[in-house]
Every structure is written in structure tokens, then in C-alpha cells.
Amino acid sequence: MTKILQGHHLTKRFRGLVALHDVSFELNRGEILGLIGPNGAGKSTLVSLISGTLTPTSGALTFEGRSLLKITTHHRAHLGIGRTFQVMKPFPGLSVLDNVCVGALFGRDGGEHRLEAAREAAHACLEFVGLGHRVHQRAEALGGPDRKRLELAKALAMKPKLLLCDEVMAGLNHVEIEEVIEVIRKVRDQGISILVIEHVMKAIQSLSDRLLVLHHGEKIADGPPREVLADPRVVEAYLGRRRS
Amino acid sequence: MTRRTRRVLVTLAIGLPLLAALPWIASPVVVQFGINMLIMATLAQGWNIIGGYTGYSSFGNSVFFGLGAYGVGIAMAQFEQPFWIGLGLGLLLAVIFALAIGLPVLRLKGHYFAIATLGLAEVVTAIVSNVPIAGQNVGLVLPLLKSDVLFYELSLGLLLLATLTVFWLSRSRFGLGLIAIRENEEAAAVMGVNTTRYKILAFMLSAALTSLAGGVYAYYITFIDPAGAFDISLNVKMIIMAVFGGPGTVLGPVAGALLLSVLSEVLASKVTNIAGLFFGLVIIVAVVLMPRGLADLLQKFRRSGWRYFAQNIRSHRL
Ligand SMILES: Nc1ncnc2c1ncn2[C@@H]1O[C@H](COP(=O)(O)OP(=O)(O)OP(=O)(O)O)[C@@H](O)[C@H]1O
Ligand SMILES: [Mg+2]
Numbered sequence: 001m002t003k004i005l006q007g008h009h010l011t012k013r014f015r016g017l018v019a020l021h022d023v024s025f026e027l028n029r030g031e032i033l034g035l036i037g038p039n040g041a042g043k044s045t046l047v048s049l050i051s052g053t054l055t056p057t058s059g060a061l062t063f064e065g066r067s068l069l070k071i072t073t074h075h076r077a078h079l080g081i082g083r084t085f086q087v088m089k090p091f092p093g094l095s096v097l098d099n100v101c102v103g104a105l106f107g108r109d110g111g112e113h114r115l116e117a118a119r120e121a122a123h124a125c126l127e128f129v130g131l132g133h134r135v136h137q138r139a140e141a142l143g144g145p146d147r148k149r150l151e152l153a154k155a156l157a158m159k160p161k162l163l164l165c166d167e168v169m170a171g172l173n174h175v176e177i178e179e180v181i182e183v184i185r186k187v188r189d190q191g192i193s194i195l196v197i198e199h200v201m202k203a204i205q206s207l208s209d210r211l212l213v214l215h216h217g218e219k220i221a222d223g224p225p226r227e228v229l230a231d232p233r234v235v236e237a238y239l240g241r242r243r244s
Numbered sequence: 245m246t247r248r249t250r251r252v253l254v255t256l257a258i259g260l261p262l263l264a265a266l267p268w269i270a271s272p273v274v275v276q277f278g279i280n281m282l283i284m285a286t287l288a289q290g291w292n293i294i295g296g297y298t299g300y301s302s303f304g305n306s307v308f309f310g311l312g313a314y315g316v317g318i319a320m321a322q323f324e325q326p327f328w329i330g331l332g333l334g335l336l337l338a339v340i341f342a343l344a345i346g347l348p349v350l351r352l353k354g355h356y357f358a359i360a361t362l363g364l365a366e367v368v369t370a371i372v373s374n375v376p377i378a379g380q381n382v383g384l385v386l387p388l389l390k391s392d393v394l395f396y397e398l399s400l401g402l403l404l405l406a407t408l409t410v411f412w413l414s415r416s417r418f419g420l421g422l423i424a425i426r427e428n429e430e431a432a433a434v435m436g437v438n439t440t441r442y443k444i445l446a447f448m449l450s451a452a453l454t455s456l457a458g459g460v461y462a463y464y465i466t467f468i469d470p471a472g473a474f475d476i477s478l479n480v481k482m483i484i485m486a487v488f489g490g491p492g493t494v495l496g497p498v499a500g501a502l503l504l505s506v507l508s509e510v511l512a513s514k515v516t517n518i519a520g521l522f523f524g525l526v527i528i529v530a531v532v533l534m535p536r537g538l539a540d541l542l543q544k545f546r547r548s549g550w551r552y553f554a555q556n557i558r559s560h561r562l
Contacts (some may be wrong), residue, residue, distance in 0.1 A: 052434075089431035
């Protein structure tokens with residue numbers, strides 16, 4: 001299997017606070033990698049390093065064999081990296097369709113430049129995540145679950161090769177979670193490599209090919225879900241705390 | 245989209261001939277008022293690109309206006325070049341200035357950007373006051389062209405150019421990129437918008453239109469000096485007009501400029517000494533009751549009636 005993304009000894013410091021410490025990992029092409037860990041473990045920080053909204057204090061990142069470090073955020077989008085935000089960042093004043101349209105117009109390889117074609121692609125993405133009936137509403141009028149779906153549609157409209165999902169299931173009910181899992185599976189079937197951050201254990205377990213566990217900014221486990229979740233360090237660090 | 249497009253086209257088709265015919269039927273005083281009004285509308289529209297669409301409240305646009313004025317002033321008064329050459333020179337100066345200054349200041353967000361651009365006018369005034377070719381702090385006297393009708397139609401043409409530019413913007417990939425930056429810059433970058441380049445291009449486009457208005461105005465009033473050309477209160481006016489009409493819309497800033505120009509003129513002639521007070525009150529009330537401008541009022545009032553105002557007051561926590 002070829003690697004689409006590799007992180008080497010990534011460290012991120014915010015002034016005194018070490019959010020990530022010496023984390024190395026890799027993501028195979030076509031794989032779903034689950035990223036878990038307690039609150040504040042550094043999961044979102046890692047996603048931000050990959051998407052370029054944060055720069056690492058030290059360490060290296062390679063995407064399809066090329067170093068990402070000197071590559072700007074928008075250029076990473078053109079290379080095929082798409083992400084969702086845990087703290088959702090819709091374009092509130094724009095219609096749901098135009099929100100997604102931005103992804104289609106500017107995404108991978110600079111996007112589809114023709115407005116009409118981009119609109120159609122955006123529409124298809126919205127249908128895909130189950131927001132087809134909301135296209136003409138303003139994004140700010142959407143409720144929580146629909147905003148999560150919108151985040152996903154915006155990233156998908158970019159036609160990414162690598163999709164980074166930061167808690168797209170948080171706050172959804174069981175039925176909605178099942179729907180999102182189904183959507184992510186279908187995305188993978190299109191050949192897109194995926195990194196999912198999720199606190200919903202059942203979801204992440206059934207979805208991931210492999211799990212990566214962070215704790216206090218350090219990698220404490222990496223491997224097949226079953227093995228990782230049986231690892232005593234993981235049980236202590238993550239599951240132990242969640243239960244309390 | 246098609247409905248919005250039609251509305252713009254219909255407004256242009258009706259409004260343009262009416263405006264164009266005005267100098268042939270109205271008195272000279274009205275024509276002079278019209279020129280000022282059209283220049284203001286062009287400035288509001290120019291500001292709309294960087295302030296309304298891109299979301300960067302620029303106080304540097306009065307510098308673009310001044311550079312446009314000085315382009316014409318220097319070309320005509322110092323080198324006896326035709327007006328058009330002066331317009332080109334002013335445009336070039338303004339666009340280069342926007343490019344040079346855009347790189348550092350457009351990195352600043354929100355209030356910081358506003359404050360940084362606020363300082364620009366002072367700096368440029370000081371510089372120009374010491375440049376011999378610009379007439380230092382004495383200023384420049386331009387050749388006189390006594391044809392208000394010509395200036396009127398020229399200003400109208402300029403406003404049309406600015407409005408068509410914004411119209412194109414509102415339905416282009418570039419424009420959607422700018423709006424995305426305004427709505428959430430980080431999300432825009434993550435989705436592939438080259439935010440730095442787009443912001444600078446918007447600033448340059450805004451500068452270009454604004455400088456043209458400055459050039460026309462300089463020729464019209466035939467005299468420019470640093471204090472007048474780089475007057476920051478002109479910048480405040482463009483913002484008020486654009487925001488009153490509806491920033492980030494195609495026709496809002498134009499409507500805002502026309503309406504407020506007429507209003508302030510009427511107030512000034514009817515109730516001379518408290519006109520300023522009235523004008524201020526109108527603006528405060530308007531911003532409180534319809535913070536997103538006339539354009540938003542026209543769109544939403546039909547749906548929610550008087551509740552529209554109540555909602556605005558509530559949602560802005562007054
Ligand atoms: N921009 C920032 N400035 C300062 N500290 C930050 C910043 N972003 C994150 N942190 C800190 O870095 C640590 C890791 O945060 P991060 O958001 O990556 O955690 P997380 O694993 O995503 O947690 P959660 O499960 O709550 O989303 C936290 O202690 C957080 O407070
Ligand atoms: Mg997080």
C-alpha cells in the first residue's frame with residue numbers, strides 16, 4: 001500500500017503549552033484512519049497542521065511524497081487536502097448552495113472555474129450528504145446537525161484526495177450518526193483517503209481500518225482498532241477517563 | 245440569481261436614461277449637485293468592493309481618491325498633458341499604492357486593518373505636501389473647462405463602469421472568493437481561495453475605480469491641495485453611503501449615495517443650522533433599524549413587515 005500522508009516527529013507548542021509532542025504517523029491511500037484521544041489530546045491541532053491553518057514548531061509532513069511545510073493553506077487545498085472544522089466555520093450570509101459552491105470553485109487543482117458546472121457539482125454534494133432540500137436557505141438558518149452536514153459537503157465539493165473530518169458526528173443522534181457513517185464509507189469507496197476524529201466509540205470502531213491514539217499530545221498507540229482498544233495504556237488514558 | 249440579475253438590469257434600463265437626461269432639463273445648480281452625487285456614488289461603489297464584498301473596512305480609499313486627483317493635476321498642470329493621460333497616471337499611482345500597501349495591511353483583521361488604513365491618509369498628505377512636482381502644500385491649479393454637462397455625463401459613465409464592475413463581481417468566481425473571505429477567511433483559505441492574492445486584487449480594483457473618480461473631480465473643481473485631496477471625511481462619507489444602502493450588494497451603495505446626497509442637500513437648504521444634526525440622526529436610526537442597509541430592507545420587509553425592525557434591534561442587542 002502506498003502512503004498518501006506521513007508525519008515525522010511533529011511537535012506543536014502554543015507558548016508554554018505542548019499540544020503535540022514528537023508525533024509520527026502515516027496514512028495509506030484509500031484508508032480510513034481513526035484519530036482518538038481525550039479532550040485536549042491534540043487531535044484538532046494535528047488536523048490543523050495537515051491542512052495548513054497551523055504550522056508545526058518542528059517536524060515534517062509529506063503529502064504524496066512532497067513536503068507540505070512550505071506550502072500555503074490554499075495550495076494544500078489545490079493539492080487535494082480537504083477538512084471540516086470541529087468548531088464549524090460556515091459562510092453564514094451565503095446560501096447553503098453557495099457555501100458548497102466555494103469548495104467546487106476553488107478546491108482541488110484550483111476547482112471548476114465555470115459557475116454553472118460548480119453549482120451543479122455543489123448541488124450533487126448536498127444531495128449526497130442529505131441536505132438537498134436546504135440548498136436555498138442561508139447557512140446561518142441551519143440547525144446543528146445540518147451544519148455538520150454542510151461542513152462535510154463543503155469539504156467534499158473540493159474533490160479532495162485526502163479528507164480530514166474533525167468530529168462531524170458530535171451532537172448527532174443515532175440515526176444521523178448512521179447516515180454520516182454511511183456517507184463516509186461511500187466517500188472512501190470513491191478512493192478518497194480519510195482521517196476521522198471522533199469521540200463516538202462505536203462509530204469510530206466500525207469505520208476505521210486503523211486507529212491512532214493521542215494522549216497529552218503524544219502518540220500512545222497505533223494499529224488495528226481491536227488491538228488498540230485493548231491496549232492497557234489506551235484503556236487507562238482514554239476509556240478510563242471517558243467513563244468517569 | 246436570475247431574478248437578481250433581472251432586477252439590476254431593469255434598474256439600469258430605467259434609471260440610466262433618466263439620470264443621463266437630467267442635465268438637459270435641470271438647472272445648473274442641480275447639475276452641479278448631480279456631479280457631486282454621482283462622484284460620491286462611484287466612491288461608495290468603489291469602497292463596496294473592498295469593504296462590502298471582501299469585508300475589509302478601508303479608510304485608505306481617500307488616498308486612492310487623492311492620488312487619482314493628483315495624477316490629473318500633475319499631468320495637466322505641470323506637463324500640459326491631456327486629461328486622459330492624467331487619469332491613467334492617477335490610476336497607475338493608486339493601483340501601485342494599493343499593491344504596495346495591501347501586502348502588509350491586508351494581513352490585519354477587523355479594527356486593526358481599519359486603524360492602519362486610517363493612518364495612510366495622514367502619511368500621504370505629509371509626503372505630497374513636500375513633493376515639488378505636486379505643488380507642495382500650496383496645491384495645483386488645473387486648466388478650466390467650463391462644461392458641467394460634460395462632467396456630469398463623465399461622472400455618470402464612471403458610475404456605470406463601477407456598477408457594471410461590481411455586477412460582474414457579484415456573479416463571478418472571483419466575487420464569490422471575496423465573499424468567502426468576508427464570511428470566514430480561514431475557511432476560505434482551507435477551501436482553496438488564495439486569500440492574500442484575492443484581497444490585494446480587490447484592494448487594487450477598489451483603488452482603480454476610486455482614483456478615476458478623484459481624477460474627474462480634480463478636473464471639475466480645477467484646484468487641488470493635499471488637505472482637500474486626501475480628506476479622510478470623504479472616506480467616512482463613502483462608508484456611510486455604502487453601508488446605508490447595503491454593503492455587498494450591486495445597487496445598494498448607489499441607492500445609498502443618491503438618497504443620502506439628496507437628503508443632506510434638502511436638509512441643508514431647508515433647516516440650515518441643524519441640518520447636520522438631522523443628518524446624523526437619520527444615519528443613527530437607519531443603522532439601528534436596518535443594519536444591513538436599504539437593500540436588505542427592501543428584500544426582507546416584504547416578508548416580515550414591521551417585525552423586520554424589531555428583529556434587527558433584538559438581534560443586535562439594543
Ligand atoms: N490556538 C491555540 N492557542 C493556544 N492553545 C491551543 C490552541 N489550539 C489548541 N490549543 C490547546 O492545545 C491542546 C490541544 O488542543 P486540540 O484542540 O488539538 O485538542 P483535541 O484533541 O482536538 O480536543 P477535543 O477533543 O476537545 O476537540 C489543548 O490544551 C488546547 O487548549
Ligand atoms: Mg478537537
